[in-house]
Amino acid sequence: MKLINSLIGGFVGAIALNILHETVKQYYEKAPRIDLLGEEALEKSLDAVGIDPPEGKNLYLATLAGDVISNGLYYSAIGFGSTKNIYIKGAVAGLAAGVGALQLPEPMGLDDLPVTYSKPTKALTVSWYLFGGLVAAAVIKGLESKRKF
Known part of the structure; x- marks a missing residue:
């Protein structure tokens, strides 16, 4: 059951990240364009x-x-092990993904401009992945808490 809860939480975090991205990019010109990357x-x-x-x-x-x-599977790892510090694990996973989104495109031969266009773009890129990690952690924690009753 723990694996299922982790997968559900991971995918909810990934979907939340994408909903946020898809919504904001329509209204804010400096929004990260992770989709283009x-x-x-x-x-x-x-x-x-x-x-x-x-x-x-x-x-x-x-x-x-x-x-x-890919993000759903990545965020699912937040649920492995104890849920004691799950929000810290979610934050660390989210921040690592966000920093990776900024740092990895250029060495991989990709155009990093969609996520490094401006300081607000960079900040939002990291923040959105952080958001996904925290949503995943919250869902996993909630599912695991219900399982104990």
Whole structure:
């Protein structure tokens, strides 16, 4: 049951992160464009193995699905072990993902501008991943608390 609770919490955190991203990018020009970074990564990855990447809306949807799956599995790790300091684990996981989103694109040969465009863009990138980690931690904690009764 712990594994299921961790997976549920991880995926809720990932979905919350994506809802936040998709909403804010429509209204704030300096919002991180994690979607653009993901699309570039998917295109380059598929090109590298000789597969034609999807285009347009299909590229966007494939990237969104990959993002939810990868972040959901990543955030699920927050639930492993004790729930004693789960909010600290959620915060550390979220901050690590956010800093990674800023630091890893360039060494990976990707354009980092969608997440490093400005100081507010950088701050929001890290904050959104932190938010996802904390949501995951809260859901996991809640599910684990109900399990004990």
